[in-house]
Amino acid sequence: MTVISTHTTTGPELDEVLSAAAAAAATLRSTPAAARAEALRRAADAIDGAAGELVPLAHEETNLPVRPRLFGELGRTTFQLRLLAEVVEEGSYLEATLDSPDPDWPAGGRPDVRRMLIPVGPVLNFTASNFPFAFSVAGGDTAAALAAGCPVVVKANPGHPEVSARTAALVADALRSAGLPAGTLSVIYGEETGRAALTDPRVRAGAFTGSPAGGRALFDLASSRPDPIPFYAEMGSVNPAFVTPAAAASRTEDITDGYLGSFTLGMGQFCTKPGLLFVPADAAPEFESRLVAALTERPAARLLNDRITDGYERRLAALTAHPAVTVLHAGSSSVEGPAPTLLATAAADLLAHHDELAAECFGPTSIIVRYTSDAEALACARSFTGELSATVQGEGDDDLATALVAALSTRVGRVLWNGWPTGIAVTYAMNHGGPFPATTAPLHTSVGTTALRRFLRPVAYQNMPQRLLPEALRDGNPLCIPRRLDGVLTPPR
Amino acid sequence: MTVISTHTTTGPELDEVLSAAAAAAATLRSTPAAARAEALRRAADAIDGAAGELVPLAHEETNLPVRPRLFGELGRTTFQLRLLAEVVEEGSYLEATLDSPDPDWPAGGRPDVRRMLIPVGPVLNFTASNFPFAFSVAGGDTAAALAAGCPVVVKANPGHPEVSARTAALVADALRSAGLPAGTLSVIYGEETGRAALTDPRVRAGAFTGSPAGGRALFDLASSRPDPIPFYAEMGSVNPAFVTPAAAASRTEDITDGYLGSFTLGMGQFCTKPGLLFVPADAAPEFESRLVAALTERPAARLLNDRITDGYERRLAALTAHPAVTVLHAGSSSVEGPAPTLLATAAADLLAHHDELAAECFGPTSIIVRYTSDAEALACARSFTGELSATVQGEGDDDLATALVAALSTRVGRVLWNGWPTGIAVTYAMNHGGPFPATTAPLHTSVGTTALRRFLRPVAYQNMPQRLLPEALRDGNPLCIPRRLDGVLTPPR
Numbered sequence: 001m002t003v004i005s006t007h008t009t010t011g012p013e014l015d016e017v018l019s020a021a022a023a024a025a026a027t028l029r030s031t032p033a034a035a036r037a038e039a040l041r042r043a044a045d046a047i048d049g050a051a052g053e054l055v056p057l058a059h060e061e062t063n064l065p066v067r068p069r070l071f072g073e074l075g076r077t078t079f080q081l082r083l084l085a086e087v088v089e090e091g092s093y094l095e096a097t098l099d100s101p102d103p104d105w106p107a108g109g110r111p112d113v114r115r116m117l118i119p120v121g122p123v124l125n126f127t128a129s130n131f132p133f134a135f136s137v138a139g140g141d142t143a144a145a146l147a148a149g150c151p152v153v154v155k156a157n158p159g160h161p162e163v164s165a166r167t168a169a170l171v172a173d174a175l176r177s178a179g180l181p182a183g184t185l186s187v188i189y190g191e192e193t194g195r196a197a198l199t200d201p202r203v204r205a206g207a208f209t210g211s212p213a214g215g216r217a218l219f220d221l222a223s224s225r226p227d228p229i230p231f232y233a234e235m236g237s238v239n240p241a242f243v244t245p246a247a248a249a250s251r252t253e254d255i256t257d258g259y260l261g262s263f264t265l266g267m268g269q270f271c272t273k274p275g276l277l278f279v280p281a282d283a284a285p286e287f288e289s290r291l292v293a294a295l296t297e298r299p300a301a302r303l304l305n306d307r308i309t310d311g312y313e314r315r316l317a318a319l320t321a322h323p324a325v326t327v328l329h330a331g332s333s334s335v336e337g338p339a340p341t342l343l344a345t346a347a348a349d350l351l352a353h354h355d356e357l358a359a360e361c362f363g364p365t366s367i368i369v370r371y372t373s374d375a376e377a378l379a380c381a382r383s384f385t386g387e388l389s390a391t392v393q394g395e396g397d398d399d400l401a402t403a404l405v406a407a408l409s410t411r412v413g414r415v416l417w418n419g420w421p422t423g424i425a426v427t428y429a430m431n432h433g434g435p436f437p438a439t440t441a442p443l444h445t446s447v448g449t450t451a452l453r454r455f456l457r458p459v460a461y462q463n464m465p466q467r468l469l470p471e472a473l474r475d476g477n478p479l480c481i482p483r484r485l486d487g488v489l490t491p492p493r
Numbered sequence: 494m495t496v497i498s499t500h501t502t503t504g505p506e507l508d509e510v511l512s513a514a515a516a517a518a519a520t521l522r523s524t525p526a527a528a529r530a531e532a533l534r535r536a537a538d539a540i541d542g543a544a545g546e547l548v549p550l551a552h553e554e555t556n557l558p559v560r561p562r563l564f565g566e567l568g569r570t571t572f573q574l575r576l577l578a579e580v581v582e583e584g585s586y587l588e589a590t591l592d593s594p595d596p597d598w599p600a601g602g603r604p605d606v607r608r609m610l611i612p613v614g615p616v617l618n619f620t621a622s623n624f625p626f627a628f629s630v631a632g633g634d635t636a637a638a639l640a641a642g643c644p645v646v647v648k649a650n651p652g653h654p655e656v657s658a659r660t661a662a663l664v665a666d667a668l669r670s671a672g673l674p675a676g677t678l679s680v681i682y683g684e685e686t687g688r689a690a691l692t693d694p695r696v697r698a699g700a701f702t703g704s705p706a707g708g709r710a711l712f713d714l715a716s717s718r719p720d721p722i723p724f725y726a727e728m729g730s731v732n733p734a735f736v737t738p739a740a741a742a743s744r745t746e747d748i749t750d751g752y753l754g755s756f757t758l759g760m761g762q763f764c765t766k767p768g769l770l771f772v773p774a775d776a777a778p779e780f781e782s783r784l785v786a787a788l789t790e791r792p793a794a795r796l797l798n799d800r801i802t803d804g805y806e807r808r809l810a811a812l813t814a815h816p817a818v819t820v821l822h823a824g825s826s827s828v829e830g831p832a833p834t835l836l837a838t839a840a841a842d843l844l845a846h847h848d849e850l851a852a853e854c855f856g857p858t859s860i861i862v863r864y865t866s867d868a869e870a871l872a873c874a875r876s877f878t879g880e881l882s883a884t885v886q887g888e889g890d891d892d893l894a895t896a897l898v899a900a901l902s903t904r905v906g907r908v909l910w911n912g913w914p915t916g917i918a919v920t921y922a923m924n925h926g927g928p929f930p931a932t933t934a935p936l937h938t939s940v941g942t943t944a945l946r947r948f949l950r951p952v953a954y955q956n957m958p959q960r961l962l963p964e965a966l967r968d969g970n971p972l973c974i975p976r977r978l979d980g981v982l983t984p985p986r
Contacts (some may be wrong), residue, residue: 029903076600092982095943097922107569108916115922115943118903120935201878204928223716227878227929230936385694385720396958405961410522410611414953417961423601428980429590429608431953435697436720442613442950443723449980450588450608450951457935458943460907460924465889468898468910482982487921487942489585489975489982 020183091481513676584974
């Protein structure tokens with residue numbers, strides 16, 4: 001393990017980090033699952049044990065509140081590591097598949113073929129600014145890559161360099177104490193260094209959480225290498241939420257409270273912030289007056305850092321200057337930072353100016369979109385091409401809700417019913433992804449237990465003697481994992 | 494379904510094809526699995542029923558022998574369609590995953606989350622020259638995409654336009670007879686038309702089987718779209734085969750016979766042709782004299798078409814002109830075409846000139862690589878970065894074989910023991926893929942039942958009422974498919 005100090009990582013330092021990662025990849029491939037699971041748990045324990053040190057450091061660097069936010073986020077991070085340890089032990093993520101020889105199999109007979117997933121090799125992880133724990137050095141992408149058996153080189157987010165360095169040191173020590181090789185986790189600093197790392201042949205996959213511009217530029221770099229590599233960029237989203245007339249009539253207060261809480265949570269600095277709320281035009285006045293009344297009491301607060309604040313102010317200025325946009329409530333800026341802002345537009349305008357109005361505004365602003373018919377609401381739903389999430393607020397027997405769920409499920413990674421998208425539970429079924437522009441890899445998720453799949457590739461062994469097979473594929477199932485035998489998913493036995 | 498005649502597809506025709514595909518995508522998403530399975534079986538029946546017409550047409554366009562080759566390939570193609578029908582019915586490919594609500598789940602509680610895979614939408618399939626059935630209009634990529642529920646637009650290979658058109662007409666009729674929408678399968682012609690289709694927003698994924706240059710150019714086009722899409726290019730391989738000293742001592746005749754059969758099969762026009770045979774230098778004379786003796790009896794034969802013949806001759810000329818290459822047997826060219834050629838080089842030269850000597854030569858040529866030590870053989874194995882397959886000919890207690898299998902399994906998609914790579918059985922565990930340059934998508938296979946995964950993406954439903962959930966995710970498991978329940982893989986019940 002190599003932790004470079006928080007100065008920009010130099011070329012020779014990067015070379016050392018990447019050589020160590022490549023060496024670690026070879027060792028990790030043959031490390032038993034039990035050892036990897038133990039290492040993930042020790043990493044979680046080390047972070048939990050240092051919470052009293054890490055949280056204040058993160059607070060200082062990100063302005064995020066200590067409680068409940070940062071302690072909660074740290075707990076999520078260590079839970080994630082422990083859940084993935086269970087996934088590694090359970091073993092079905094390997095997709096172990098065994099075909100027995102069959103001379104009568106059509107098209108020439110079937111040899112003994114055995115397939116499993118193996119780690120792709122060193123992963124370069126560009127971390128997010130808005131989650132100094134859960135999407136940073138020991139966050140989801142790192143945890144998934146380590147669980148998959150890949151070494152990780154973290155490109156530290158410039159917004160929280162110190163907590164990145166400290167987390168990396170703690171986790172690297174914990175991994176080493178569990179017997180994982182040096183080079184399993186490293187951290188590097190500097191934009192140019194990150195780009196150099198991404199084009200290095202030793203790096204076999206990339207992950208990213210951040211802005212559309214940053215994600216796209218790095219995806220282009222990864223794809224244009226002499227040897228292109230997979231690059232998993234999660235680039236945020238506007239997360240449209242739709243309120244049907246039936247729901248608007250019966251739950252105005254619930255919905256306005258929930259929406260307000262969701263779009264102002266963490267000062268709107270969530271990639272799952274509902275950036276657009278579609279409301280029936282005739283119900284809009286009541287929604288808007290309730291929201292504006294509530295917003296007058298919302299305090300200003302600091303955003304993550306100056307770069308984020310500048311970006312937010314520029315994007316908000318562009319939105320408020322747009323002729324189709326009305327300002328319902330302008331959050332006053334103080335020396336502390338901005339207070340939440342609420343805007344409004346018409347659904348027809350959103351359809352006419354989709355690219356300008358439906359692009360993410362990272363920070364505490366959202367837009368009420370007034371629609372005048374079910375058809376118009378549906379046309380709006382169909383105007384999205386790729387979102388992390390979409391939400392429908394509907395009632396039991398609600399034709400518009402039915403049509404919205406159907407339309408949105410083919411365009412987004414997650415569809416919510418009568419909830420709000422800002423929370424993303426770390427579970428088996430969770431999907432945090434979606435078609436471009438939400439991500440560059442629609443087949444994958446960056447949250448949940450299937451996040452490992454990004455860092456694994458299949459290999460098949462044909463007529464291989466037992467002694468040369470990985471244990472996962474040997475006769476008698478020595479690892480006691482679920483496997484597919486002659487086409488049938490089979491529990492461990 | 495729209496079948497354009499075999500002239501170059503015009504812009505308006507392409508627009509019609511893509512609109513039909515987009516419309517079909519919406520319908521196919523809600524088509525029951527049983528209907529899709531039935532459609533795949535009807536397509537297989539239609540092809541089998543027309544074998545007497547299709548095979549002579551393919552023979553005329555590709556010069557491939559009618560028996561056993563073309564009839565065998567047709568049988569493989571229809572078997573593949575029927576096997577994928579079973580996969581669709583079995584349902585585990587959907588990865589249906591259900592998390593029940595749990596307020597005590599760490600990091601904020603767990604909502605009801607249900608995840609499954611859904612089709613990505615219209616797939617554009619650039620077909621191969623060397624398999625007019627199995628990797629063409631109704632071949633592996635098409636079958637996998639249809640099974641996944643995606644409409645397919647086939648960019649016909651210019652090498653067999655008539656059999657492409659006829660197959661498309663038969664299959665499209667069969668799909669329609671099973672109730673699938675018009676636009677489920679179409680075929681287009683022309684290189685420029687193919688590129689235009691690949692950059693059209695209605696196309697959601699691309700597949701390709703062919704040359705490294707062609708695959709890379711199309712991958713770059715797909716990746717540089719305003720909205721990048723996944724592009725699965727299988728670009729061939731040199732498929733190194735290693736003979737250990739122990740195997741060379743005990744099975745010279747078996748190995749030379751098998752190798753000769755494998756590299757000359759189909760006149761070497763297989764992406765899995767063993768292009769390099771690594772032999773211990775002291776055993777090389779006996780191997781080479783046996784091979785040369787056998788090659789004198791091998792007849793010349795026509796290659797697939799003039800373009801392939803030209804490419805083969807150019808590549809062979811470059812190899813024979815290389816100072817590190819010796820010609821062991823020069824296959825004489827007749828008006829019919831070339832006869833097989835055998836070359837030789839030293840392992841040290843291969844290591845020094847890897848890019849020139851270890852690039853694919855598509856046609857009936859292979860190279861014997863003489864190695865002088867175990868370490869040199871291992872260094873050669875480690876010089877590969879991405880191959881579809883690698884083969885080890887070894888004996889029971891063979892340290893070099895052990896080391897070779899370990900090194901090669903991290904570099905290739907399939908490792909064979911004491912076999913030959915040219916056959917690729919269509920099975921559950923098969924993997925036909927590998928790291929770049931073998932493919933542009935190391936996480937995937939183009940042969941075997943997991944080939945569907947390329948055309949599916951996850952979506953999660955959160956707190957969704959039963960009536961709005963897809964059947965695959967409803968309570969009570971109405972589709973009776975394997976699912977993951979609260980983390981546990983569970984057989985249908």
